[in-house]
Amino acid sequence: MRSGSFDQAASDYDAARGFPPGIAETVVGAALEWLGSARCVLEIGVGTGRIARPLLDRRVAVVGVDLSRAMMDQLLLQLPPGAWRPPLIQGDALCLPLASGAFDAVVTVHVLHLLSDWPAALSEARRVLRPGSALLSGYDWRPPHSPGARLLARWRELLAAAGLVGSGGGGRDFPDIQAALLASGAQVEERTVGEWTVARTLARQIETIEHRTWALGAEAPVEVYRRCLAELRSWAAATFGGLDRSYSVAHRFVWQCYRWLTAEHGG
């Protein structure tokens, strides 16, 4: 099994993409309103535990699955001394090494859109769910026209020009996934929770791309990646008049809770 492009991102992931103080508790508090008494929860693409750690703090028995052992090692490093260590399984969302119907809920955040075969991942998520239980899918919302969003859009264009889009970016987005879930008979409830602002410079944003904390193109060969990065830097300097200007980006967290009324599998 390939370990996944996020191995390279593991040490910078939380600094680049972690929640500011207090937000994780708000995000997880909202999830718990849906999870109710669910206590055996699978997180697919658990990563460094941005969601799993606050769930563990609330005594939810989280089992994590992720392709990247390095990401999950960061999760373990951040557990308080003496804390219960959750089972963390290196595995693929497309073929979960877990029994059918074993979980009270499945949680997945910023993962499905990375997978080119996300329908297979949805089907697997549904297979391991106990009938009638919930699939929670979440993502961080950012405004589409911020300098950082424009930078990522340009990054996608450069990767496309190099023939690399799809090598880790998936190319699908959340609306496609939602449409597939609804078509499979799921009912959805959506909530936006938590609002925070991240202050950035373009230089720092480019550094997070350099550290491959964004999946888009993260599996590209080193030389091509470097060449695209150099082009991105030149474009950003010319477009924004330099890389050191600071800007603020509003963030929100969006949860979607899916449930099926029938027990039939096939998400």
Ligand SMILES: C[S@@+](CC[C@H](N)C(=O)[O-])C[C@H]1O[C@@H](n2cnc3c(N)ncnc32)[C@H](O)[C@@H]1O
């Ligand atoms: C953007 S990170 C999100 C991590 C975490 N859920 C969060 O919100 O911070 C994506 C995670 O999904 C994992 N991942 C990517 N493809 C996967 C797959 N096919 N199966 C399992 N995990 C995968 C990556 O290794 C990474 O840890």
